[in-house]
Amino acid sequence: MTLPDTVGAAFDEVSRRLSGVGIASARLDARVLMSSVLGVDQATLYGHPERPLSAGEGARLADLVARRRRREPLARILGWREFWSLPMGVTADTFIPRPETETLVEAALDRLPGGNAGISILDLGTGSGCLLLALLSELPAAWGVGVDISAAALATAAANALSLGVAERARFVLADWGSGLRFRFDLIVANPPYVGDGELAGLAPEVAAFEPRQALTGGPDGMDAYRALLPQLCRLLATDGAIFLEIGAGQAAPVAAMIRRHGLQLIDIKRDLSKIERCLVIVPGRR
Ligand SMILES: C[S@@+](CC[C@H](N)C(=O)[O-])C[C@H]1O[C@@H](n2cnc3c(N)ncnc32)[C@H](O)[C@@H]1O
Numbered sequence: 651m652t653l654p655d656t657v658g659a660a661f662d663e664v665s666r667r668l669s670g671v672g673i674a675s676a677r678l679d680a681r682v683l684m685s686s687v688l689g690v691d692q693a694t695l696y697g698h699p700e701r702p703l704s705a706g707e708g709a710r711l712a713d714l715v716a717r718r719r720r721r722e723p724l725a726r727i728l729g730w731r732e733f734w735s736l737p738m739g740v741t742a743d744t745f746i747p748r749p750e751t752e753t754l755v756e757a758a759l760d761r762l763p764g765g766n767a768g769i770s771i772l773d774l775g776t777g778s779g780c781l782l783l784a785l786l787s788e789l790p791a792a793w794g795v796g797v798d799i800s801a802a803a804l805a806t807a808a809a810n811a812l813s814l815g816v817a818e819r820a821r822f823v824l825a826d827w828g829s830g831l832r833f834r835f836d837l838i839v840a841n842p843p844y845v846g847d848g849e850l851a852g853l854a855p856e857v858a859a860f861e862p863r864q865a866l867t868g869g870p871d872g873m874d875a876y877r878a879l880l881p882q883l884c885r886l887l888a889t890d891g892a893i894f895l896e897i898g899a900g901q902a903a904p905v906a907a908m909i910r911r912h913g914l915q916l917i918d919i920k921r922d923l924s925k926i927e928r929c930l931v932i933v934p935g936r937r
Contacts, residue, residue: 653708653715658699660684660708664715671719679724680715686728687711721855734784739810743802745865747780750922751841753929754894755784757920758837761892761931767791772886774827774840774879775799777865779807779820781839786816793819795835799826799864827875828882836888841896842875844868872898876905880912884934887914893932902927910935 653660661680668676681692687710688695688703703711717727725731725746730739733747734755740746762769769792773782776796786792798804804822811820825831845866850858857866868874876895883893893914897905906916909932918931 651712653703653712655703655708656699657684657688657695657701657703660703660711661695661699664711667715668718671721673718673721679718682724683714683718683727684711687714721859723856723860726860731778733778733780734787736780736784736787736814738778738780738783739806739813740778741802741806742860743800743862744806745777745803745861747778750924750926750928751781751896752784753920753922754781754839754841754896755788757918757929757931758785758839758892758894759788762789762837768793769837770794770833770835770888771837771839772828772831772835773797774838775842775865775875776807776822777803777841779810779822781841782820783807783810783814783816785837785839786811786819787814792837794821794837795831795833796820796822797825797827797831798822799824800862803862803865827879828886831886833886834888834891835886836891838883838887838891838893839895840879840893842868842879844872844875844896844898844901846870846872872901873904873908876901876908880905880908880914883932884913887934889934891934893930895930895932896928897930899926902930905930 664680665677685692730737731746766789771794773796776798779796782794782796796807801824808822811817843866847870909916913935914932915935919927920929922928
């Protein structure tokens with residue numbers, strides 16, 4: 651169906667079409683989609699409701715609105731999502747970076763000593779590369795490795811490293827977690843899949859139908875990735891290094907128990923902006 655031919659009327663119609671399928675952020679999404687198609691900022695959209703919409707712009711906008719009505723995430727439609735104030739390219743093969751994951755970046759940067767010459771970073775399950783690339787952008791002397799089981803995700807992470815100007819300090823490795831790595835890192839970050847199988851049906855359609863399954867599911871109780879990862883961390887961590895591990899709501903206690911069993915020590919738990927325990931700070935265990 652064609653859209654009205656002025657910005658103001660088209661905005662009202664796009665908002666109506668999106669709220670009609672239950673999208674709570676319909677007006678915000680309408681603004682983002684319109685400013686992307688028209689190539690203008692949102693203030694300009696507001697200021698000029700009388701601006702005409704060409705037939706081509708209207709057709710492109712209608713196409714994006716149809717995709718959003720099918721609950722495709724906005725970031726996927728636009729092809730990028732902001733993380734740590736950096737634009738991260740995303741595709742169908744990459745998990746869309748979430749704001750709560752910035753808790754890990756903040757915690758890692760807080761813990762670093764003033765100088766960080768040559769610090770090494772390992773990002774397990776790198777996806778778009780968001781964690782590694784945010785840290786490299788903050789730590790100009792650091793270098794790092796991003797690991798993923800998805801070659802397609804690694805291609806996106808490498809493209810992001812290039813566009814953010816840190817490609818010379820980033821390497822990407824196709825592997826099952828840390829298997830095959832023979833180096834000890836100063837900093838390890840990981841946001842593994844931690845949704846339990848039984849929780850999948852309750853997720854928003856944007857997540858359940860569009861995020862790569864291997865980025866989401868952690869088996870029956872959501873803990874499979876921690877079971878696979880934690881035994882490897884001791885041999886991958888430098889003696890004075892630290893690990894920043896993302897967890898889902900309510901997973902702190904069971905993951906903490908595993909940490910102790912694998913020669914590691916939990917020293918802090920950071921909460922995200924919603925006050926949910928989100929990031930475990932882990933160091934080598936006392937000998
Ligand atoms: C929740 S996503 C996190 C992506 C990114 N680090 C972020 O925070 O947005 C989990 C990532 O782990 C990867 N992954 C799943 N199983 C893996 C495995 N066995 N070895 C390495 N990576 C794996 C997925 O492909 C996905 O990219």
